[in-house]
Amino acid sequence: MGAENDLSIRNRIQALLDRDDAHLWLFAAGTLFLTVLPLALNTFWTRIALGVLLWVGLAQSWNMIGGYAGYLDFGHGAYFGAGAFVTGIVMTELELPFVAGLLIAGVFCAVLAYAVGVPTLRLSGAYFAIATWAFAEAIKELALIIEITGGTYGMTIPTGPGTAGIPLVGWPDEMFFYYLMLVLTLGTIALAYWLFEHSEFGFRVKAIRDHEDAAQSLGIDATKIKRRVYVLSCAIAALFGSANAYYITFVHPNDVLAPIITDQMIIMALLGGLGTIGGPIIGGVLIFLLNRMTSLFLGQTTLYLPLIGVLIMGIVLFAPSGVVGILRGEVGREDVKRNLRELAEKFNIL
Amino acid sequence: MVSTELLGQSIVNGLLLGGIYVTVGVGFALVFGVLEIIDFAVGEYVMLGAFMGAIVAPVVGGEGLFVVPLAFVAFFLVGMIVQPFLHHVTTGDRPMPLLMGLVFTFGLAIFMRGSVLTIFGPNTRAVPTKTLEGGIDVTGIGTFPEVRVVTAVVGVLALVAFMYYLYRTTGGTAIRAIAEDRDIARLMGVNINRYQSIAYGVYAGLTATGGVFIGLIYSAGPGMGLQYTAFAFFMIVLAGLGYLPGIIISGLVLGLAQSLTAVYIGGELVFFVLFGMIYVLLLVRPEGLLGKGEVS
Amino acid sequence: MSETLLQTDGLTKRFGALTANDGITLGVDRGEIRGIIGPNGSGKTTFFNSLTGFYTPDAGTVTFEGTDITGWDSHRIARQGIGRTFQIAAPFGNMTVRQNMLAVQTPKSVDEHERAQEILEFLDIDHIADDDASGMSGGQKKLLGLGRVLMLDPACILLDEPTAGVNPALADRILDHLRDLNDDGTTFLIIEHDMDVLKQIVDTVSVLDQGQHIVQGTFDEVSTDDRVREAYLGSADEDEVPI
Numbered sequence: 033m034g035a036e037n038d039l040s041i042r043n044r045i046q047a048l049l050d051r052d053d054a055h056l057w058l059f060a061a062g063t064l065f066l067t068v069l070p071l072a073l074n075t076f077w078t079r080i081a082l083g084v085l086l087w088v089g090l091a092q093s094w095n096m097i098g099g100y101a102g103y104l105d106f107g108h109g110a111y112f113g114a115g116a117f118v119t120g121i122v123m124t125e126l127e128l129p130f131v132a133g134l135l136i137a138g139v140f141c142a143v144l145a146y147a148v149g150v151p152t153l154r155l156s157g158a159y160f161a162i163a164t165w166a167f168a169e170a171i172k173e174l175a176l177i178i179e180i181t182g183g184t185y186g187m188t189i190p191t192g193p194g195t196a197g198i199p200l201v202g203w204p205d206e207m208f209f210y211y212l213m214l215v216l217t218l219g220t221i222a223l224a225y226w227l228f229e230h231s232e233f234g235f236r237v238k239a240i241r242d243h244e245d246a247a248q249s250l251g252i253d254a255t256k257i258k259r260r261v262y263v264l265s266c267a268i269a270a271l272f273g274s275a276n277a278y279y280i281t282f283v284h285p286n287d288v289l290a291p292i293i294t295d296q297m298i299i300m301a302l303l304g305g306l307g308t309i310g311g312p313i314i315g316g317v318l319i320f321l322l323n324r325m326t327s328l329f330l331g332q333t334t335l336y337l338p339l340i341g342v343l344i345m346g347i348v349l350f351a352p353s354g355v356v357g358i359l360r361g362e363v364g365r366e367d368v369k370r371n372l373r374e375l376a377e378k379f380n381i382l
Numbered sequence: 383m384v385s386t387e388l389l390g391q392s393i394v395n396g397l398l399l400g401g402i403y404v405t406v407g408v409g410f411a412l413v414f415g416v417l418e419i420i421d422f423a424v425g426e427y428v429m430l431g432a433f434m435g436a437i438v439a440p441v442v443g444g445e446g447l448f449v450v451p452l453a454f455v456a457f458f459l460v461g462m463i464v465q466p467f468l469h470h471v472t473t474g475d476r477p478m479p480l481l482m483g484l485v486f487t488f489g490l491a492i493f494m495r496g497s498v499l500t501i502f503g504p505n506t507r508a509v510p511t512k513t514l515e516g517g518i519d520v521t522g523i524g525t526f527p528e529v530r531v532v533t534a535v536v537g538v539l540a541l542v543a544f545m546y547y548l549y550r551t552t553g554g555t556a557i558r559a560i561a562e563d564r565d566i567a568r569l570m571g572v573n574i575n576r577y578q579s580i581a582y583g584v585y586a587g588l589t590a591t592g593g594v595f596i597g598l599i600y601s602a603g604p605g606m607g608l609q610y611t612a613f614a615f616f617m618i619v620l621a622g623l624g625y626l627p628g629i630i631i632s633g634l635v636l637g638l639a640q641s642l643t644a645v646y647i648g649g650e651l652v653f654f655v656l657f658g659m660i661y662v663l664l665l666v667r668p669e670g671l672l673g674k675g676e677v678s
Numbered sequence: 679m680s681e682t683l684l685q686t687d688g689l690t691k692r693f694g695a696l697t698a699n700d701g702i703t704l705g706v707d708r709g710e711i712r713g714i715i716g717p718n719g720s721g722k723t724t725f726f727n728s729l730t731g732f733y734t735p736d737a738g739t740v741t742f743e744g745t746d747i748t749g750w751d752s753h754r755i756a757r758q759g760i761g762r763t764f765q766i767a768a769p770f771g772n773m774t775v776r777q778n779m780l781a782v783q784t785p786k787s788v789d790e791h792e793r794a795q796e797i798l799e800f801l802d803i804d805h806i807a808d809d810d811a812s813g814m815s816g817g818q819k820k821l822l823g824l825g826r827v828l829m830l831d832p833a834c835i836l837l838d839e840p841t842a843g844v845n846p847a848l849a850d851r852i853l854d855h856l857r858d859l860n861d862d863g864t865t866f867l868i869i870e871h872d873m874d875v876l877k878q879i880v881d882t883v884s885v886l887d888q889g890q891h892i893v894q895g896t897f898d899e900v901s902t903d904d905r906v907r908e909a910y911l912g913s914a915d916e917d918e919v920p921i
Contacts, residue, residue: 104481151665157480158420159664162615166660169612173654232790235781239770246764249730251756251783251830291608295492302485306478307772334504337496344489349467352476371470378466380575477771 055225063218070210078206080324082213082279088316089217090272090293091300092224092309096265098298099307100228101258102241103153104161107168109293111141111266114171115273116288120187121180123278134274141270142263149262153255165291172289186284189277209279216275220268225309227264237261238307269297299340303347305356314355349375390523392645393638398526400637401534402599404541405592406610407617407629409585412548414618415561415626416581419468422487425611426494427457427586431593432602433498435509446509446598450536453594454587461586464490465579491607499604506603509594533595540591541630544584548626557581609653616656619663680707683865684729684760684834689738691721691728698724700889701738706834711856711866713876713897716886717910722869723765725886726836730762731755743833757783761827762836767819769811776807778822782829790829797825801855817848824855834865841875853879873901885909 066085070078090112097105118140119133126132152163175181191205228234239247240254248254277283296319304315319340327333347354350371351363410424434456435449442448472483513532517525548554556577559567568574593602596610616636621628643652684706691699698721706712714722727733729740731752739748747755756762769778779794798804801821806814814822820840827835840856841849856866856879870876876883876897883900885893887909893900900906 098481102478102481104484106484155664158484161484162420162619163661163664166612166615166657166664170654170657170661173650173657177650177654232780235770235773235777236783238773239778239781242770242772243768245732245752246768247770247781248732248752249756249762249764250781250826251753252781253751253753253783295488298485298488306481334496334499338493338500339496341489341491341493341496344492345467345486348471348482348486348489352478352482375466375470378469378575 059218059222059225066214066218070207075206078210080321082206082210083324084317084320085210085213085217086272086276087296087300087320088313089213089220090269090297091304091312091316092217092220093265093268093272094294094297095301095306095308095312096224096228096268097262099301099311100234100237100241101261102307103258103262104157105164105262105265106161106294106298107164107166107171108266108269108297109289109291110164110168110171111145111269112273112276112293113175113283113285113289114141114144115270116277116283117175117181117187118270119274119277120189120283123190124187125180130278133278134271137270137274138267141273142267145263145266146259149259149266153258153262165294168289168291168294172285172291175285175289181285182283184285186282186287189281189283191281205279209275212275212279213272216271221309221313229309233257233260241307295340299344303343303354305354308354308356311354311356318355387524388645391526392641394520394523394526395530396638396641397634398530398534398637399599399641400634401537401541402592402595403613403617403636404630404633405537405595406589407614407621407633408541408544408626409588410614411618411621411626411629412557412561412581413585416557417465417468417472417578419472419483419487421585422484422611423491423494424589424614425607425609426491427589428593428596428610429498429602429604429607430494431457431590432509432597432606433502433507433593433604434590435594435597436507436602437502439510444510444512446511446594447513447532447536449509450591450594453590454540456587457590458583458587461583462579464586465582466575468582469575469578491611495604495607502604504604506601506606508601509597511598527599529598533598537592537595540588544588547584553577553580612653612656612660616660619660680709682706683708683710683743684867685741686729687739687741689725689728689740690736691724691733692736697889699728699735702886702889702891703738704884704891704894706865706867708833708865709860709863710882711860711868711880713880713883714867714869714886715871715873715876715883715900720886720909721889722886723838724889726762726838726867726869729755730760730836753783756830756832757785759830759833760836761830761832761834763820763823763827763838763840765838765842767816767823769814769819769822771812773811774808775803775811775814775822778811779825779829782826784829785831788831793829793831797828800828800858801825802851817844817852820844820848820852821855824852828859832864834867835859837866837868837870839869839871841870841872849875 069081073081094105094108097103097108115137118137119130122128122133122136123130148167152160152167155163176184181187228237236247236252236257239250239252240257244254273288277288300315300319301312302315303311303319304313305311322339323336326336326339350368351358353360353362357363406424406428410421413419413421431453434453435446438449438452439446442452468483468486471486472479476482511529513528516528518528518531519525548558556567556572557580559570559572560574560577560581564574593610596606613636617629617632620632620635639655640652643655647655682705686702686704689699689702689704690697700721702721702725714725716722724733728735731747731750731754734749739746741747742755742758742760745758747758750758769775770781773781775798776794779797780790782790784790784793795804795807798807801824803818803821803825806818811819811822824837824840837856841852844852853875860866868876868880880897882894883897884891885900885903885906887905892905892909893903895903
């Protein structure tokens with residue numbers, strides 16, 4: 033019995049290691065590449081790379097509640113914006129350095145998300161989606177009215193890495209912010225990977241998403257776990273909101289609380305593949321570059337919107353498991369054909 | 383004396399506005415009942431209707447009212463084409479069909495808004511009218527712009543026609559049967575595809591018609607849709623999802639609330655109160671106000 | 679000699695005008711295998727749902743190992759030691775068989791990796807432990823469903839049609855497993871339509887009809903009882919007469 037157990041445990045560890053290895057090396061290589069990347073980029077491209085990192089991180093944060101837990105949070109951007117304003121208020125009103133603003137934004141939004149999550153997570157499906165959407169819009173309207181956020185005038189944040197409390201003489205701002213985003217984004221990816229792909233916590237989250245009743249009957253406290261995922265994903269969005277606010281130095285409710293912020297997170301996660309680690313990374317890179325490139329080469333930023341719209345509809349129609357699903361071979365030519373045939377049947381209205 | 387006059391005026395104005403909102407909400411509620419779809423594009427149909435008014439009216443003699451039947455027919459057809467896609471993405475073996483449906487309408491909304499923005503630019507346009515420029519005097523209360531009164535009346539007529547179709551014709555009966563129980567309707571020989579498409583077509587047509595009215599009263603702008611999506615959500619949340627008679631009340635309540643808050647509380651608070659109420663109503667009465675209970 | 683493990687007293691659940699469970703009083707001894715039968719719509723699954731906290735009973739109590747667990751959350755009841763399976767055995771998707779097992783909230787004292795391995799070996803599905811669970815056959819899914827419940831180390835397991843839709847050879851295997859577990863002291867409540875299956879395994883049978891617990895006894899006693907015949911014959915569909 034003992035020997036048999038040893039063998040099985042070793043096998044098991046081996047199997048885990050095999051899989052871990054691949055991912056770990058990939059992560060290490062990616063980290064190295066991204067660390068040296070700015071050396072090869074000018075200011076313009078550093079800013080683009082910085083934006084990619086920001087959006088990959090945000091998409092991953094949405095993916096936690098939307099993809100892994102299956103709760104359609106249509107108001108995630110509220111925390112991005114709240115994080116921005118909290119940071120701004122901490123830095124201007126309290127005159128504390130950025131690091132304090134970042135931490136306070138994270139903690140404040142975690143508490144806010146807990147308070148919001150307790151009643152809101154009781155709703156399911158479409159009701160949760162509408163409720164979070166309405167909540168985010170209400171937050172935006174509130175930020176436009178109250179004084180502390182600057183109302184319709186917005187808010188200016190002290191600039192420069194110096195205010196971070198870290199002396200970085202001679203460093204260009206872009207570099208500082210690039211590495212700030214890099215740390216946040218890599219941290220988010222590593223956390224998501226460990227939490228959702230490798231720990232029992234993540235298995236429980238997926239179990240609740242797939243079959244909440246069965247999960248409950250297996251001793252899983254669905255309410256508590258969903259709440260934790262929601263708080264975590266919202267707090268991460270707040271950290272990115274905080275870093276971004278410090279980077280752009282001027283925050284306005286119509287920018288940082290715009291519905292398009294949430295829209296983009298959802299679209300990126302969906303395009304890449306919901307409930308996967310790779311999905312938000314792929315989706316974040318593709319969509320952000322599409323956004324920047326259309327404005328760069330066509331000189332007209334709004335064309336990006338209809339393109340995004342068509343893209344969303346196309347993914348939902350033909351590749352609901354996203355790019356990751358295509359890479360895994362889940363969406364072949366046959367599937368597309370079958371999809372089209374079934375769609376054609378729906379047009380049979382006579 | 384002045385304040386009573388103002389109050390009376392606000393109430394009448396609110397009711398007139400509410401009549402138009404009902405035309406938007408009633409189709410939205412129908413689509414939820416029949417298709418079990420919550421359409422994030424609802425406000426964009428309003429926007430497209432208003433834009434159609436602004437662009438087509440000069441062609442038809444500069445009269446926005448003439449666009450009303452055209453908008454209904456045009457968007458009825460658009461809806462007939464859109465619905466099979468929606469039906470397709472919410473059925474079959476795809477994961478999280480509810481998410482897929484919501485996100486699809488989301489994509490549709492962004493596509494509509496983005497297209498109009500790209501083609502026509504960000505400026506707002508007036509929907510011209512020649513006949514509705516005067517005011518109507520109501521003794522003791524005040525003067526009301528003709529355009530508000532006439533659009534409200536036409537809106538109510540459209541609503542009556544809609545209700546007649548739904549409750550007095552074969553097609554309407556089929557649609558209600560689907561809303562009641564899809565499987566039984568299928569067993570009874572109802573062509574589900576056809577009547578779902580018709581239902582969505584009627585919804586798109588009615589909503590765009592409401593859009594022409596709204597364009598006549600205010601103006602048409604590519605960014606106006608979101609507001610009406612919010613209004614539509616507010617109406618169905620208040621009435622109970624899929625509960626048609628409730629929409630008439632909640633539409634009027636919405637019109638009144640908008641007009642009274644604007645006058646007495648201040649315009650900037652309107653949307654905060656509106657969104658806040660949607661959120662709180664959902665939390666407090668998730669199944670009570672929503673006639674049909676939880677979506678599974 | 680025998681100790682009552684699970685006891686319901688006047689358990690009642692209503693849905694609007696329909697009383698799905700009407701004052702069910704039923705006791706199960708430790709170590710027993712109890713069959714629950716009754717015509718369609720007699721309230722069997724509702725009874726399971728009320729027992730396991732998915733429904734809050736309108737009246738009555740549930741006592742388990744001397745503790746009143748009426749109205750507890752379902753996850754707490756599971757942790758207290760009542761496991762259950764569902765009619766449709768659906769594994770959690772995008773996860774391996776082993777990860778499905780590890781998702782279960784095991785008691786704190788248990789090494790979950792070790793326990794998962796033991797159970798998978800016991801059920802003879804350890805060779806597919808690291809395969810994607812959604813690729814399993816129907817029978818294997820049933821075994822995984824049972825395996826997940828065993829992770830809870832439950833004193834009592836409620837099974838909703840454990841052999842439905844499974845080929846006879848595998849059904850026999852499942853029954854063997856249940857007997858083994860029962861020999862080790864696990865108590866079972868089993869909803870089963872297939873009387874041939876039930877006959878092989880149960881100690882006693884409780885019959886529900888129109889939400890009421892009408893008869894209790896051994897399989898033979900129950901199968902010759904007039905009230906039971908009437909309950910089944912009274913239903914519209916003659917195919918449902920099991921005995």
